[in-house]
Amino acid sequence: MSKYKEILDHVARYVELSDSEIAAFTSILKTTRVKKRQFIIQPGFVSEYRNYIVKGAVRVFYLDDAGKEHTVSIGIEDWFFTDFHSYLNRTPAEYYAEALEDSVIIQMKYDDVEELCGRIHALCQYFRLYIEKALSYSNQRVITNISKTSEERYWEYVTKYPQIANRVPQYVLASYLGISPESISRIRSRS
Amino acid sequence: MSKYKEILDHVARYVELSDSEIAAFTSILKTTRVKKRQFIIQPGFVSEYRNYIVKGAVRVFYLDDAGKEHTVSIGIEDWFFTDFHSYLNRTPAEYYAEALEDSVIIQMKYDDVEELCGRIHALCQYFRLYIEKALSYSNQRVITNISKTSEERYWEYVTKYPQIANRVPQYVLASYLGISPESISRIRSRS
DNA sequence: TTTACACCTTGATCTAAGTCAAGCGTTTTT
């Protein structure tokens, strides 16, 4: 039983890899353990890795000039995260990634991923298909943000992702939805 | 000179295709001409194609229950558009795509794209790399929407995409930025 | 050439949601 079972299962949902391809893929993986409140990405440093969450919860957020946090993504088991812009362009990150719980993540370097995607067709397909889904989801979020009220966004999220909503602090959810923590509290109370 | 010069140039910015690969790719392409105000995608119908804009301008928008329009994307020459969710899942579209000018677009069917991506590694790479960029951009937009004021979003857009801002009606820009047309007008006047 | 529609502007008003501030349980830390 590979120590990379979880991520290999994830890949298998999209494509089938041969044994040698699995070996090539796992050879670029690295497991990292992080403690609650530890940063995995920090502004100023290049986000070199694509990170897959095996266990735990991680949020990516942006700290604006006024010192306010805006959550880019909240991930739990079986999610990828990174500062995509930094990762793709090898420029300093603008976001933080912070462990919301003690977590186990699998990391893979940009260069290694690109090299493998150039060499292994199935792996390229895997990333393509996965990213296409992520894009469709991101587009959805944009529209929800500009077309729904705070209250609608809150209840939609809680309904769609109860397992995340119940697991992360409310102020994180608030900053993900673009609502103040006080407003979230009021929305909950008037129901 | 191929009649698909523009899109082949676009591909060439990411990967190199052999002559036979170019032939295979162009064989799945179809050129369509649309008049200003014509719909390319409509709710209820599956968005079967990935559409590349050769000439013209197209916007994708969502019409909410209250009858208000929310623009998902504004594209001009050299951009792709589709209702990604509908396209990927072959479910009825939720969005409209409307030509803002008389336009020429190149269309490719989902099944054809998937078949080619399964067969031609370089093409799979091309779509993967392009979509990764699009995702990074979409993430950016989410953060801008939740962290900046209407006024900041407006000026940022105008500065970043003057050629689009000057080409499309202001109410389209407004619905893209999540601002009312009246507010856009006021933002412009107080500068 | 006048009718009409599309798009933009300006003014008056309204309201959802943000801000500021205080208080209160619950975890952490020491």
Next chain:
DNA sequence: AAAAACGCTTGACTTAGATCAAGGTGTAAA
């Protein structure tokens, strides 16, 4: 076990931006 920090709530107040409504201008159509 006390102190400190964290996360959530509630109240009073403020405000950015929406809504409603009317009028103006240019372009296209009849």
